[in-house]
């Protein structure tokens with residue numbers, strides 16, 4: 332006898348009442364869909380529809396019929412699991428990435444399959460040997476173009492990318508550095524010093540300062556002036572001035588978290604029209620764009636009036652170089668935004684992580700200070716760093732790079748595959764992991780490849796058993812004459828600045844700026860950390876496109892040891 336449930340289902344499907352008289356089209360359709368799904372489930376037992384079978388010899392995360400590891404990506408996009416932690420966990424899991432092996436995971440986004448290639452030897456193939464086959468692709472466009480523009484340097488591929496890179500590279504030349512960049516940096520360091528003096532000795536003595544925020548203010552103020560000749564008024568020379576909110580910083584931090592979320596969301600972007608976050612995002616984008624238009628408009632007005640443009644005798648600054656191309660106000664917007672992101676966030680975050688490491692490893696502070704005196708003078712009369720000084724301060728340089736290694740400002744990155752390919756591990760001797768038996772990795776057109784410099788910094792296969800320790804010695808060697816110098820580590824192994832044709836344009840600027848700030852602070856002040864608070868709530872990274880360090884507070888005192 333049929334059960335009540337099944338007979339009422341049949342009744343519902345055959346509205347004529349009797350199941351024997353005629354078969355309803357709805358029943359036929361339902362059965363056809365079920366049979367169709369069953370066939371698809373047989374064809375795609377562990378991955379989304381349309382995704383090619385897993386490549387033999389490449390470990391993959393468990394997946395379900397028709398959806399693959401949808402549960403995994405949902406746990407990242409909506410379940411509170413953090414992508415970097417998840418990738419790292421997978422990388423250590425037996426049968427997945429353990430032993431430094433490549434691995435893949437499938438879900439209905441990012442082209443269906445993401446192959447994780449956390450090894451310098453694979454990166455060289457993807458970012459150099461077969462560079463043209465691995466563009467940023469449609470995901471960057473879909474997720475980022477409403478904020479950063481469709482042709483911003485961080486979003487674009489091909490000719491629009493190449494032309495911007497070529498044009499912008501003028502401001503990263505050595506001659507520009509030894510003049511305009513250096514003058515700007517020194518002026519900003521003097522402003523920072525006044526602020527620190529106020530915090531340590533002035534009427535605001537003992538005031539607690541939110542350190543990551545201070546670093547963001549420094550890098551925004553410096554970059555806006557050196558690239559756009561704009562005074563953005565975010566770095567005051569006294570503690571009270573810090574009360575004024577840094578609007579751009581606040582808005583951009585929020586926008587970045589949304590952009591990051593879009594990459595792992597399986598929901599289409601239009602769903603943002605119905606969410607509170609989407610509403611706030613639209614307001615934020617307006618705010619960011621207006622902020623940049625204020626800089627652009629004031630510059631265009633100056634040009635019209637025949638006034639001073641770059642404010643530098645060293646040559647045109649970044650904005651002038653682009654204005655001279657005859658591009659419109661609207662096309663200048665993405666130039667500004669992309670370069671502010673590059674110039675502000677990365678270096679500020681690296682500095683915030685650096686000082687956190689100094690709290691954990693104060694023994695390095697004394698060593699850094701010793702090396703500062705012969706180059707920049709005694710603490711009471713220490714001068715701001717010149718550009719060329721960075722070569723004379725290898726210990727400080729190595730400490731800064733070690734912080735960047737452990738806390739890379741772009742902690743993960745992905746590319747689309749243009750044509751089917753087999754990623755070959757390079758034979759290059761300077762990339763580590765030579766001893767690993769790494770397989771060639773087949774990838775298909777339309778899929779994605781992903782790597783995480785944050786995870787790679789924590790892989791013993793790449794950096795040795797002490798990979799998680801803060802050890803600046805990794806970047807140091809002594810030359811024939813007994814002089815300490817910074818080792819040239821391969822760009823594929825120390826990959827925080829990217830590699831190949833898209834190597835970070837600002838590597839030298841970031842190095843100089845980071846070292847100039849550290850020298851200015853540690854050379855003249857004691858940074859008093861709230862150890863109890865740091866132990867209770869150690870800073871952690873915030874989910875974003877970059878690697879913001881959660882807020883922590885410090886006090887500044889004049890050095891006690893001099």
Ligand code: HEM
Nearest residue numbers: 496673674677678681740741827828829833835836837841
């Ligand atoms: C510690 C600081 C920095 C780190 C760790 C860093 C890292 C990186 C990384 C990983 C990329 C590749 C991003 C991608 O694939 O989308 C990149 C690209 C880039 N960086 Fe940096 N960066 C830093 C500072 C700077 C600074 C101060 C500037 C100055 C403007 C800058 C300018 C750029 C530009 C223009 C690109 C795009 C290059 C291209 O696609 O051709 N970076 N950077």
